[in-house]
Amino acid sequence: MTQQAVTPVVRNVDPRHRYEILVAGERAGLTAYRDRGEQRVFFHTEIDDAYAGQGLASVLVEEALTDVRAAGKRIVPVCPYVAKFLKKHEEFADITDEVTPEIRQWLDAALAR
Known part of the structure; x- marks a missing residue:
């Protein structure tokens, strides 16, 4: 039996001010932000050690920034x-x-809340 590659899924979890990347339904990482008017200020990105080296941070950030564009916001x-x-x-x-x-x-x- 061959193992099929699982396509990661990126979702915006707006109440938590972050985008998460999921692999097989498990959170593999996140990029956190705060909104300042029309700006989305990204301040932290992390990928869990178990998923390191798979290019997930790049996928996560690219999809997050594409979503920012679609929402008519700007990136900081x-x-x-x-x-x-x-x-x-x-x-x-x-x-x-x-x-x-x-x-x-x-x-x-x-x-600082």
Whole structure:
């Protein structure tokens, strides 16, 4: 019997302010955000160790950013992984805003709840 590859699924869990990537129904990772007006500020991305090295972070972030575009929002890449991804994927440059000290200060306050 051959094992079939499982296609990962990305979903936006808006009440928890994150996108999750699922593999065979199990959460394999997430990218967290907060919304600031029309900006979606991404501040953290992680993939569980059990799923490392499978390219899931790239799939997760690409689908999350595609969803941001579809929602008519803009991207602010505070998360180092999202920032690195955007340098390689210029197709999102038109909806990407620079990370400023004001945004970092706002994010710190938003996460201090």
